[in-house]
Amino acid sequence: MSGLFFEDALLPQGWAKNVRLLIEAGRFAFIESGAAPQPGDERHRIGLPGICNLHSHAFQRGMAGLAEVRSASTDSFWSWRELMYRFVGRISPDDIEAVAAQAYVEMLEKGFTRVGEFHYIHHDISGAAYDNIAELAERIAASAQATGIGLTLLPVFYAHAGFGGRDPSPAQRRFVNSIDGFARLLEASRRAVAAVPGAVVGVAPHSLRAVSADELAAVLALAGDAPIHIHVAEQVLEVEECLAFHGQRPLQWLLDHAPVDRRWCLVHATHASADELARTAASGAVVGLCPITEANLGDGIFDAPRLLGAGGRYGIGSDSNVQIGLADELRLLEYGQRLAQRTRNVMAHGQASTGRALFDAALQGGAQALGLASAGLQEAAPADLISLDAGHIALAGRGGDAILDGWIFAGQQTPVDCVWAAGRKLVSGGRHHDRDAVARRFKNTLERLLAA
Ligand SMILES: [Zn+2]
Known part of the structure; x- marks a missing residue:
C-alpha cells in the first residue's frame, strides 16, 4: 500500500522525523515516525494537520x-x-x-x-x-x-x-x-x-x-x-x-x-x-x-x-x-x-x-x-493535512515550531504546497486542481450580479 512520507511532521505529541502515513476510507489508518519511505510513497518535506x-x-x-x-x-x-x-x-x-x-x-x-x-x-x-x-x-x-x-x-x-x-x-x-x-x-x-x-x-x-x-x-x-x-x-x-x-x-x-x-x-x-x-x-x-x-x-x-x-x-x-x-x-x-x-x-x-x-x-x-471526534495527524482522525514548500523564503533555515512562526508571521505568499481533505489530494503546488474553472464561473457570476 502506498502512503505519504514527510521528513518533518507535526504529530499530536510534537514534531517528528521521517513520518509515514497510510490513509484508508478518508482517515489515517497507520502513522509511523522514524520510518523509511517505501517504494511508491509520495514524498514531502514538511507535513501539518489541516x-x-x-x-x-x-x-x-x-x-x-x-x-x-x-x-x-x-x-x-x-x-x-x-x-x-x-x-x-x-x-x-x-x-x-x-x-x-x-x-x-x-x-x-x-x-x-x-x-x-x-x-x-x-x-x-x-x-x-x-x-x-x-x-x-x-x-x-x-x-x-x-x-x-x-x-x-x-x-x-x-x-x-x-x-x-x-x-x-x-x-x-x-x-x-x-x-x-x-x-x-x-x-x-x-x-x-x-x-x-x-x-x-x-x-x-x-x-x-x-x-x-x-x-x-x-x-x-x-x-x-x-x-x-x-x-x-x-x-x-x-x-x-x-x-x-x-x-x-x-x-x-x-x-x-x-x-x-x-x-x-x-x-x-x-x-x-x-x-x-x-x-x-x-x-x-x-x-x-x-x-x-x-x-x-x-x-x-x-x-x-x-x-x-x-x-x-x-x-x-x-x-x-x-x-x-x-x-x-x-x-x-x-x-x-x-x-x-x-x-x-x-x-x-x-x-x-x-x-x-x-x-x-x-x-x-x-x-x-465542527463536531469531529479527533483531529491532527493521528490514527483514526480524518486524513486532513497540508504540506509546506520547504523552499519558501519564509521557511529558510527553519525547523520545528520556527516553521509555523515563519509561515504565520513572515510568509508574504503562502508556502502551502499540497492539501488533502479526507485523504483526497485537492491542492498541488499551491493551486486547487479545479481553480481555473471555479474562478471563471465566479467571475461570470459577479460580473452579471454587479452589472444589475
Ligand atoms: Zn457570522
Missing part, C-alpha cells in the same frame, strides 16, 4: 471589498449589513453555488480543510420557500463536494429583527422560518449532505437578537449531540439592547439560560466581561474568533488573555470571507492583541512559540466546534 475554518458565510465572498466606501452616515457593522442585505436580495441558487465554490477553493489553498458553513439564506428572492426546502443547503453541499472541502453545515434559525420578538424586516425575508419549518429544513439538510464524505450537520440559532428564549429552547431540542453555533456579543449595540430587554449581557444571559457546553461555538464574544469569559472557559465551549472580519467590521478586540488565563478554548473562522487565509487570521489575532496590550507574543500564553500556540488552538478548537 485546520477547520469554524465560521463562514460563503456567499459573502461575492461582496468582498464592496463595502469599503465611506457613506454619509457613520459606517458600522449595521451599515455593512444593509449592503449585505441588498446583495442577498438578488443572489440565485446558481450564484450561491458558484460563489461558495470560489470561497472553498481559496480556503483549501490556504490550509483550511473543513468549513463550518453558518448557512442562513434559505428561501427564494420573494421570501417563499423553494419547492425543495433544502435547495440552498444542497447548493452548499454541491460546492463542498465539488471542491473537496470537508463540510459541517449549520442551518440557521432566524426569526426576528431584534430583541423582544420584533418582526423581521423585508430584507430578512430569505432567512426566516417557523420552528416547524426549521425542523423540516434541518431534516432535509441532513439528507442534502449525505453524499459529502464526513459531513456533519449542526444547528445555528442566529443570535439572541434574532431568536427568542422560547425559540432557542425549541431549536436546541433538535440538536442532539450535534454542534450548536451562535453569534454572540459581536456589537456594543447588541449588548446594550440585550441589557435593556433581558437585564443581562448576551453571553451572561446565554450562560444562565442555555446548556452551554462543549457542543457549543460562541462566535465572536467580542464584548465579554472577565466573569463571562471565565464561565465560558469552564463550560468547555469554543469561542469562534474571526479576526479579519472583526477588524473589517470594526467590532472591537476580543479579550484573549482573559480566556486563555481561564483555560478557555478558541478556534478561527473566516466569517464574511472578505479575505481568506489561515495564517492571515492567526497573525491578525496576535497583532490585535499586541496593539491592545502593548506587548508581544500574547497568544503564546506560556508556550515558547506563538505560531505553534495559535496553530494548536485553531486545530483543537476548530475540530471540536
